[in-house]
Amino acid sequence: MTRIVVEQKVLKENDRIAAALRARFRDAGVFCLNLISSPGAGKTTLLERTLEGFPAGERVAVLTGDIQTENDARRLACFGFPVRQITTGGTCHLEARMVERALADWRLEDLELLFIENVGNLVCPSSYDLGEALKVVLLSVPEGDDKPLKYPAIFHKAELLVLNKLDLLPYTPFDLERARAHARRIHPGMEILEVSCTTGAGLNTWRQWLKERREAARREAALTR
Ligand SMILES: Nc1nc2c(ncn2[C@@H]2O[C@H](COP(=O)(O)OP(=O)(O)O)[C@@H](O)[C@H]2O)c(=O)[nH]1
Ligand SMILES: [Mg+2]
Numbered sequence: 001m002t003r004i005v006v007e008q009k010v011l012k013e014n015d016r017i018a019a020a021l022r023a024r025f026r027d028a029g030v031f032c033l034n035l036i037s038s039p040g041a042g043k044t045t046l047l048e049r050t051l052e053g054f055p056a057g058e059r060v061a062v063l064t065g066d067i068q069t070e071n072d073a074r075r076l077a078c079f080g081f082p083v084r085q086i087t088t089g090g091t092c093h094l095e096a097r098m099v100e101r102a103l104a105d106w107r108l109e110d111l112e113l114l115f116i117e118n119v120g121n122l123v124c125p126s127s128y129d130l131g132e133a134l135k136v137v138l139l140s141v142p143e144g145d146d147k148p149l150k151y152p153a154i155f156h157k158a159e160l161l162v163l164n165k166l167d168l169l170p171y172t173p174f175d176l177e178r179a180r181a182h183a184r185r186i187h188p189g190m191e192i193l194e195v196s197c198t199t200g201a202g203l204n205t206w207r208q209w210l211k212e213r214r215e216a217a218r219r220e221a222a223l224t225r
Contacts, residue, residue: 005029021131037138041118093124145179
């Protein structure tokens with residue numbers, strides 16, 4: 001009982017900070033994406049492929065969360081865009097106050113696109129709003145096509161599912177049709193992209209999706225100003 005009360009209090013406090021972050025992103029014209037998956041599905045690799053495709057002047061930045069190590073920030077920093085690691089020291093998800101702290105000395109007005117790579121976990125990150133415009137869930141072929149049914153919350157809340165590691169399809173019993181059906185049973189109409197970050201297949205569709213979503217967010221922000 002006490003545990004439930006404490007958890008509710010933490011989530012309420014998180015929602016308050018997330019709402020303030022969302023307002024700041026809106027005012028500064030920043031489109032923010034929260035990337036969620038199990039460990040190893042390919043979040044950092046997708047970000048590497050994405051950043052390497054941007055011209056030098058692109059106003060993009062990344063916050064990357066992990067329990068330990070600065071490894072992902074190191075992998076992403078070589079593309080020349082601002083990158084900061086958030087190490088949670090044991091917490092299995094990012095919280096809005098961690099994002100707020102990590103952004104404290106960044107001028108949001110200098111950015112248009114912010115990626116947040118969450119801690120690898122399909123459960124806990126789904127409960128913590130980070131002020132993002134939308135959540136993207138990644139599922140990779142070796143994890144199995146049943147995962148949307150086992151971890152429904154994140155598949156329900158994410159707007160986009162990126163199915164990654166399609167190059168591994170010939171070596172696993174993963175059934176693409178079944179994966180799509182499971183995701184859409186949890187989230188009817190869910191957008192699904194199929195990619196391989198290794199071969200590059202499908203990445204143009206991902207870039208196009210990103211471009212269209214950024215433009216839509218820009219138009220929406222202009223209307224509400
Ligand atoms: N075969 C294959 N491996 C991939 C692909 N994308 C990522 N990986 C590998 O999967 C491992 C985990 O990727 P990483 O980006 O670190 O996952 P994260 O934990 O979600 O950030 C790395 O060894 C990547 O090279 C892919 O499309 N195909
Ligand atoms: Mg990573």
